[in-house]
Amino acid sequence: MIAANKLSIQTPKPVDATTDVSSVSYPQIKERYQVAGQGHLLTYYEDLPNDKQTALLAQLQSINVERANRIHQKAxxxxxxxxxxxxxFLAPLPxxxxxxxxxxxxxxxxxxxxxxxxxxxxxxxxxxxxxxxxxxxxxxxxxxxxxxxxxxxxxxxxxxxxxxxxxxxxxxxxxxxxxxxxxxxxxxxxxxxxxxxxxxxxxxxxxxxxxxxxxxxxxxxxxxxxxxxxxxxxxxxxxxxxxxxxxxxxxxxxxxxxxxxxxxxxxxxxxxxxxxxxxxxxxxxxxxxxxxxxxxxxxxxxxxxxxxxxEPVGVVCLRNAEFNVVEYSEIDDEVARRINQKNGQLSFGAGNxxxxxxxxxxxxxxxxxxxxxxxxxxxxxxxxxxxxxxxxxxxxxxxxxxxxxxxxxxxxxxxxxxxxxxxxxxxFSPLKNAPGAGQDCPETSRRDILQQHVRFIQNAGGNVVVGEDDQQVDGAPTLEISPLVTYSGEGLSQIVSGKSIKTPIKINSLQDFEKAIF
CATH class of the missing domain: 3.90.550.10 (Spore Coat Polysaccharide Biosynthesis Protein SpsA; Chain A)
Incomplete structure (x- = not known):
């Protein structure tokens, strides 16, 4: 087995690498890049100090320039x-x-x-x-x-x-x-x-x-x-x-x-x-x-x-009979509005x-x-x-x-x-935007976790009481339960069922419930 700690600190060989840079000369690199139509990358080579010449050749050798050209052409x-x-032809999921x-x-x-x-x-x-x-x-x-x-x-x-x-x-x-x-x-x-x-x-x-x-x-x-x-x-x-x-x-x-x-x-x-x-x-x-x-x-x-x-989110569906993710901007409005008559939901509603x-x-x-x-x-x-x-x-x-x-x-x-x-x-609560953005930002991420933990207690048969000293942020009671205590709410019913928990409280172990239950 590969030693994971060794793997974690080594620099992987670039996927595009072909041969060892130490065996490649400037004329070889120059010819290869000129044939590929990318010879301009060596425009300033002669003016560079030795260390920078070496660095440039090493980088050019690590790039599969032919593959880069193919990718550009295809794209x-x-x-x-x-x-x-x-x-x-777009179709809903089977x-x-x-x-x-x-x-x-x-x-x-x-x-x-x-x-x-x-x-x-x-x-x-x-x-x-x-x-x-x-x-x-x-x-x-x-x-x-x-x-x-x-x-x-x-x-x-x-x-x-x-x-x-x-x-x-x-x-x-x-x-x-x-x-x-x-x-x-x-x-x-x-x-x-x-x-x-x-x-x-x-x-x-x-x-x-x-x-x-x-x-x-x-x-x-x-x-x-x-x-x-x-x-x-x-x-x-x-x-x-x-x-x-x-x-x-x-x-x-x-x-x-x-x-x-x-x-x-x-x-x-x-x-x-x-x-x-x-x-x-x-x-x-x-x-x-x-x-x-x-x-x-x-x-x-x-x-x-x-x-x-x-909603501006990609949709998992069939595109020409193949599974794919289609961007919201690429779906006609009439198609986006279609309803599945069996369940009343959007036919194209599987948000990626x-x-x-x-x-x-x-x-x-x-x-x-x-x-x-x-x-x-x-x-x-x-x-x-x-x-x-x-x-x-x-x-x-x-x-x-x-x-x-x-x-x-x-x-x-x-x-x-x-x-x-x-x-x-x-x-699903993504963190995409800067603080204060109001959507997909640190405040919404924090709110969504705290509200989920309130639901953990409620789903386990407990009651959450917001304490007078709980300075709620974004309307979420200050109740945080460590993932080390519960992964998705399991194991809580025997502790909180029929009981009330007062916030603010941070629960790092099962023993911490004793401080909050009344």
């Missing part, structure tokens, strides 16, 4: 059929691949949960965290997972998620088929810039109580930034302008970093993948895992019910929340169809070298493009897809 000449004149916790019986949900717990107990489940985002829009220089949404406990997103894993390992360990030690490996994908700070943050917090050998850090890939006519841009005279290849780059990164091999060594069969910014995410959710396993799915997606036909299930077998197949995946163009203002003057220009309007894949671009290639609708209040 600009073969756009999504929804953005071209190609015939497109009934046989869709279920909802909002409609399912408690017995059915319990059945799915038991299946999922059984798989976790046998050490067949791991988690992929897409954690490459920076907290820039939140006013933070740290990775987004380090962000404190100002809960009473001051826990970061990383800590909340880690403690959910710890609690779930404990719950799975109570199953009759449990391994001697239940482990849910946590594979954390960072970007290049956020990796050092992310690893350091985990180390400073002693990996939040998890075994460091079961937390594996790896980096998503990058692609060169390009002008609209396909020329690779330079950030400086000795550096190519690079950008992350999108969350869809996770598939190539899993291969190139050795993570897929590590999963095979650990005998992992099922993966749960999610984005770091959802404070309500149920990490390695046994209900979701169990549902997908029961469906024999090779790929699965959690969705939430759209609030309205025009970037929360997925995979089998390891499916992830290993991605390489075989990767060349067919779509690449999406993001038009950006990119600081770059003006080759006419040699100056670095900070443009005021978009001057180039970043090319990226989306994590859901693999959906059309699945053979057995499962789509699972969950309660938005319980499982």
């Amino acid at each position: 600009t000449t073969c756009p999504s059929p929804l953005l071209s004149n190609q015939s497109v 009934e046989e691949c869709f279920d909802s916790t909002l409609e399912a019986s408690p017995e059915k949900i319990q059945e799915w949960q038991q299946i999922g717990l059984s798989q976790i107990a046998q050490n067949k489940v791991a988690v992929i965290l897409l954690a490459g985002g920076q907290g820039t829009r939140l006013g933070s220089t740290a990775p987004k997972g380090c962000y404190d949404i100002k809960l009473p406990s001051s826990k970061s997103l990383f800590q909340i998620q880690a403690e959910r894993i710890l609690r779930l390992q404990q719950l799975a360990g109570q199953q009759s088929e449990a391994a001697a030690k239940v482990v849910i490996p946590w594979y954390v994908m960072t970007s290049g810039p956020t990796r050092p700070a992310t690893v350091q943050y985990f180390e400073q917090h002693n990996f939040f109580g998890l075994d460091s050998e079961n937390i594996v850090f790896f980096e998503q890939g990058t692609l060169p930034c390009m002008t609209f006519d396909g020329k690779i841009m330079m950030e400086s005279k000795h550096e190519v302008a690079l950008a992350p290849d999108g969350n869809g780059g996770v598939y190539a990164a899993l291969r190139g970093s050795g993570v897929l091999a590590d999963m095979t060594e650990r005998k992992i069969e099922y993966l749960h993948a999610y984005c770091v910014d959802n404070c309500l995410v149920r990490v390695a959710d046994p209900v979701f895992i169990g549902y997908c396993v029961q469906k024999n799915a090779d790929c699965g997606a959690k969705v939430v019910r759209k609030i309205s036909h025009d 929340i970037a929360n997925h299930f995979y089998t390891v077998g499916f992830l290993n197949k991605v390489e075989s169809f990767e060349s067919e995946l779509e690449y999406h163009i993001a038009r950006k203002k990119i600081k770059s070298v003006d080759f006419a003057t040699g100056e670095i220009i900070a443009p005021k309007v978009p001057n180039g493009m970043k090319l990226e894949m989306f994590v859901f671009d693999v959906f059309p290639f699945t053979q057995r897809m499962a789509v699972f609708e969950v309660d938005r209040r319980e499982e």
